[in-house]
Amino acid sequence: MDSIDLEVLKTCAAWIAAGHRCELVTVIKTWGSSPRPVGATLAIRDDGTVVGSVSGGCIEDDLIDHVRTHGIVRERPEIVSYGISADEAHRFGLPCGGTIELAIEPLHAGSGVDDLLARLERHELIERRLDLKSGAVSLHAAAPGAALVLGGELLSTQHGPRWRLLIIGASQLSRFVAQIATAMDYHVIVCDPREDYRGGWNVPGVPLLHAMPDDLVLELQLDSRSAVLALTHDPKLDDLALMEALRSPAFYVGAIGSRANNAKRRERLQQFDVTPQQLARLHGPVGLYIGSKTPAEIAISILAELTAVKNGVPDTLQIAHAQALSA
Known part of the structure; x- marks a missing residue:
């Protein structure tokens, strides 16, 4: 039985190997009540198939609808916010005025998912650094207790047994x-x-x-x-x-x-x-x-x-x- 984090990554690797386009979605910030914590992940395939979760389901529905309508067209990572206005909060099931901020990253062979999974199989705790401007990824040993950090154009996430x-x-x-x-x-x-x-x-x-x-x-x-x-x-x-x-x-x-x-x-x-x-x-x-x-x-x-x-x-x-x- 895999953790949700590991299941998302393994599914991404399988989709990439099968020639699908897919995106990795990560919760990077929340305001007010939130059904999923910072660091929660979801992956979405080019046909709208998803694994993982970043909300109670409403935001997932919007992500799926967007992919099915427009396909996966992002070439670089993007920061997306949901629920800024009261109307959006109601639409996406967030508390009134609440906000959730997501990093949406298009994945490919150079995203380092296979390398990350290999290191996780060795029970390593890994920090994955994503350059939001270029999409470049690097992997580093992480310290126990490290948290997700968004600084400037760099997003650092932690993976593995904490x-x-x-x-x-x-x-x-x-x-x-x-x-x-x-x-x-x-x-x-x-x-x-x-x-x-x-x-x-x-x-x-x-x-x-x-x-x-x-x-x-x-x-x-x-x-x-x-x-x-x-x-x-x-x-x-x-x-x-x-x-x-x-x-x-x-x-x-x-x-x-x-x-x-x-x-x-x-x-x-x-x-x-x-x-x-x-x-x-x-x-x-x-x-x-x-x-x-x-x-x-x-x-x-x-x-x-x-x-x-x-x-x-x-x-x-x-x-x-x-x-x-x-x-």
Whole structure:
């Protein structure tokens, strides 16, 4: 399962290889409410076929109508704005007075899409620089956390896995978590030294490493854009890895299990000299409560909580629990 960004790029490459003309559309600025964030992409083919999204659908309809009426005639990139007036805002489904600004780039063999895809397959984080005046493209290594930048005649966009997720255990649940996380632009790594679990692993683009989890946590040098999930139910595998992860700058560390088992886990981790401040970072039982029963539903609950933490959303359940204890 590819992320939306990767799906758009792969589709563009296939269209170019088949001899079609196509354009890459990127959201570069928004004012007011917007259904899609800055950096969102859409590709449109010379017959009006689209992949990706830059709005709730209204702007896509206008882009499609324009291509079907006039064809793809741009030779150079162009900046286009929608929704400047109240009438346009109503027409395109934007809030009154809202505006969305798009970069529309005609693609061709010299646009570097194949080279970009090859580097993304190696899990590189890439900055793509587009000269809006000439249409020339260059690729560079990007720094984690870099954002889209429009400066003068240069548009810089970032592509590739912006976040890392280490999953301990190659279970069925791990497979669902890995598939969804990959679609969310995570570089996912799964670790399981148990031979019985490794044989059936088959998630394209997600490697399964035969290593001790705590050793791998140290080897990966986790940073503030890394997350760790312990999903084995085996303390021999989970505990030491969690100990190292809680001592790292990883933004999220979670472990599966019941409340009783997680309470016992916290007691064991204290014996490894994990501090109370470090232990407070452990999410366990992992995931938001959504009444999930199946592995797929549990995976959604886990990634919902992980996303909330990544986006700085307060943990309301923990806050309520703390307030109850202090009452």
